[in-house]
Amino acid sequence: MNEIDIIERIRSRAGRQAMELGIGDDCAIYRPRAGEDLIFTTDQVIEDVHFRASQPAANIGERALARSLSDIAAMGGDPRFCLVALAVPQKRGEKWIGDFYRGLLKLARRTNTALAGGDLAHSEKIYCDVMVCGAVLRGKALRRDGARAGDAIFVSGRLGRPWDRKIVPRLALGKSLVGLATSCIDLSDGLSIDLHRLCVASGVAAEIDRIPVMQGSTLDRALNGGEDYELLFTMPPRHRAPRGTSRIGTMMRADRTRQPGAIRFQGQPVEPRGYDHFSLATGL
Amino acid sequence: MNEIDIIERIRSRAGRQAMELGIGDDCAIYRPRAGEDLIFTTDQVIEDVHFRASQPAANIGERALARSLSDIAAMGGDPRFCLVALAVPQKRGEKWIGDFYRGLLKLARRTNTALAGGDLAHSEKIYCDVMVCGAVLRGKALRRDGARAGDAIFVSGRLGRPWDRKIVPRLALGKSLVGLATSCIDLSDGLSIDLHRLCVASGVAAEIDRIPVMQGSTLDRALNGGEDYELLFTMPPRHRAPRGTSRIGTMMRADRTRQPGAIRFQGQPVEPRGYDHFSLATGL
Numbered sequence: 041m042n043e044i045d046i047i048e049r050i051r052s053r054a055g056r057q058a059m060e061l062g063i064g065d066d067c068a069i070y071r072p073r074a075g076e077d078l079i080f081t082t083d084q085v086i087e088d089v090h091f092r093a094s095q096p097a098a099n100i101g102e103r104a105l106a107r108s109l110s111d112i113a114a115m116g117g118d119p120r121f122c123l124v125a126l127a128v129p130q131k132r133g134e135k136w137i138g139d140f141y142r143g144l145l146k147l148a149r150r151t152n153t154a155l156a157g158g159d160l161a162h163s164e165k166i167y168c169d170v171m172v173c174g175a176v177l178r179g180k181a182l183r184r185d186g187a188r189a190g191d192a193i194f195v196s197g198r199l200g201r202p203w204d205r206k207i208v209p210r211l212a213l214g215k216s217l218v219g220l221a222t223s224c225i226d227l228s229d230g231l232s233i234d235l236h237r238l239c240v241a242s243g244v245a246a247e248i249d250r251i252p253v254m255q256g257s258t259l260d261r262a263l264n265g266g267e268d269y270e271l272l273f274t275m276p277p278r279h280r281a282p283r284g285t286s287r288i289g290t291m292m293r294a295d296r297t298r299q300p301g302a303i304r305f306q307g308q309p310v311e312p313r314g315y316d317h318f319s320l321a322t323g324l
Numbered sequence: 325m326n327e328i329d330i331i332e333r334i335r336s337r338a339g340r341q342a343m344e345l346g347i348g349d350d351c352a353i354y355r356p357r358a359g360e361d362l363i364f365t366t367d368q369v370i371e372d373v374h375f376r377a378s379q380p381a382a383n384i385g386e387r388a389l390a391r392s393l394s395d396i397a398a399m400g401g402d403p404r405f406c407l408v409a410l411a412v413p414q415k416r417g418e419k420w421i422g423d424f425y426r427g428l429l430k431l432a433r434r435t436n437t438a439l440a441g442g443d444l445a446h447s448e449k450i451y452c453d454v455m456v457c458g459a460v461l462r463g464k465a466l467r468r469d470g471a472r473a474g475d476a477i478f479v480s481g482r483l484g485r486p487w488d489r490k491i492v493p494r495l496a497l498g499k500s501l502v503g504l505a506t507s508c509i510d511l512s513d514g515l516s517i518d519l520h521r522l523c524v525a526s527g528v529a530a531e532i533d534r535i536p537v538m539q540g541s542t543l544d545r546a547l548n549g550g551e552d553y554e555l556l557f558t559m560p561p562r563h564r565a566p567r568g569t570s571r572i573g574t575m576m577r578a579d580r581t582r583q584p585g586a587i588r589f590q591g592q593p594v595e596p597r598g599y600d601h602f603s604l605a606t607g608l
Contacts, residue, residue: 060361064525065468066398066510067363067458072356077344079351082407082455084443089411114350123366125409125453127373159368159453169409169443169453171366174351184349226350241348 050141054155058120068156076175081111087166097136098143105144106207108172110269113214114226116182117174121156124170127163182224187242189293191222191274194285200257203267210271217273224273229266236312240301248289248305264313330418334425338439342404352440360459365395371450381420382427389428390491392456394553397498398510400466401458405438408454411447466508471526473577475506475558478569484541487551494555501557508557513550520596524585532573532589548597
């Protein structure tokens with residue numbers, strides 16, 4: 041099977057519902073709908089950094105898309121389409137590429153994300169970069185900078201997930217938070233550092249009372265491990281925790297004793313740790 | 325300098341004129357303007373495939389953006405913003421990253437392209453994937469599939485460029501062709517194969533009379549070499565060649581003697597050659 045066949049096969053399964061023009065020209069064309077803002081994110085997965093080549097190709101493809109979809113969820117967005125840049129060693133061949141796309145496209149279909157285009161190359165190691173475009177009602181995206189002192193802090197699910205576990209982007213939850221949450225971020229690097237970032241962006245500090253730890257995991261991993269891909273968000277205190285989420289604490293005014301971004305857990309200061317992002321991957 | 329400093333420095337120079345929200349959240353936010361279609365492309369540049377690490381980092385950064393901008397030019401678009409995924413070996417360090425972004429951002433400023441976000445990771449070899457979003461008047465994008473029998477065929481510039489020469493994306497020309505050209509493609513893989521693709525998409529065949537060859541190059545390289553990044557386009561025969569372009573031939577009706585996509589040069593059949601794309605990189 042040559043390059044044109046591979047592309048034809050991918051194209052035939054790409055789903056172009058959202059697109060004015062999909063795979064096959066110099067650019068894909070998207071026609072914005074009235075009253076929507078578009079949101080964009082891109083995430084890399086790299087062999088021997090984010091995964092081993094011995095993992096099933098379909099899982100790698102699914103994971104590559106899931107990480108970017110988690111960012112769309114964190115903004116309260118609806119995914120519209122993705123562009124997939126993939127570079128693979130020659131020896132991997134068409135079977136590997138087919139399996140990779142099978143995994144990716146299965147999640148794409150389930151989340152209504154069209155595959156609008158991309159780039160295919162050879163390289164020594166497997167490298168993939170997935171850009172996702174999503175849509176939100178104009179001005180309604182969930183941002184990091186809207187938390188206020190007094191807001192309650194929530195997380196979805198339970199934290200401390202093993203790094204290779206399947207990622208389920210919290211798209212439905214993210215959408216349900218639009219108009220309710222004052223801020224939101226996805227937990228890709230670890231609760232302590234992601235909460236720190238949200239607090240810095242919002243100019244507040246955080247008091248954490250409790251953390252929902254995944255069975256078999258540890259408090260340290262729940263606090264400082266990465267790759268949970270749950271949502272961390274804030275709401276005014278009158279709101280109840282949405283289904284599947286737990287209230288973990290309260291936002292505090294930053295003052296002379298608490299810098300913006302300072303976190304305490306059960307009264308003790310917490311250093312923002314978690315992954316050393318640059319040794320992995322980090323959003324600009 | 326740590327990761328946050330690197331990102332801060334990049335962010336301060338990113339230019340966010342086009343963006344509702346730029347670098348620093350889970351996603352960047354773009355607010356579409358009334359009456360515009362958005363166009364998207366992504367292109368990888370990979371160490372030892374598209375460049376050697378011994379090349380200046382600023383040139384690699386510029387080239388990475390220029391390749392995607394050339395696709396925007398080919399659709400008649402105005403670039404709006406880019407997302408840059410970059411993975412570099414640890415040993416390259418902050419200086420290399422700074423230089424890479426300096427080169428990229430210089431071209432970004434010149435072409436009014438905001439750097440809206442991206443991803444930064446470590447890897448064994450340098451990988452970069454640049455996604456560019458551009459805008460065109462609704463329904464007016466230059467596509468590959470609009471050429472008709474009788475249309476005149478044009479190229480910009482002179483062909484047969486050495487592969488490492490600076491890429492100048494033909495953005496002004498592309499925009500000037502909106503409403504005039506019936507089809508357009510950028511010459512990234514070679515005239516014979518890119519013209520073949522355009523003909524296949526449009527269901528026509530091509531007769532080429534002459535090819536403008538760059539000084540010091542050869543007809544073979546002009547016909548089958550890649551990396552020219554000039555525009556190939558068609559217009560109804562009544563139009564004159566726009567400044568800086570040459571008429572090279574005429575589109576013909578496909579029939580029993582000519583398949584859609586068939587090309588003749590001075591009466592002789594031409595096989596679509598050019599780069600073996602999959603061994604390099606190819607747009608999906």
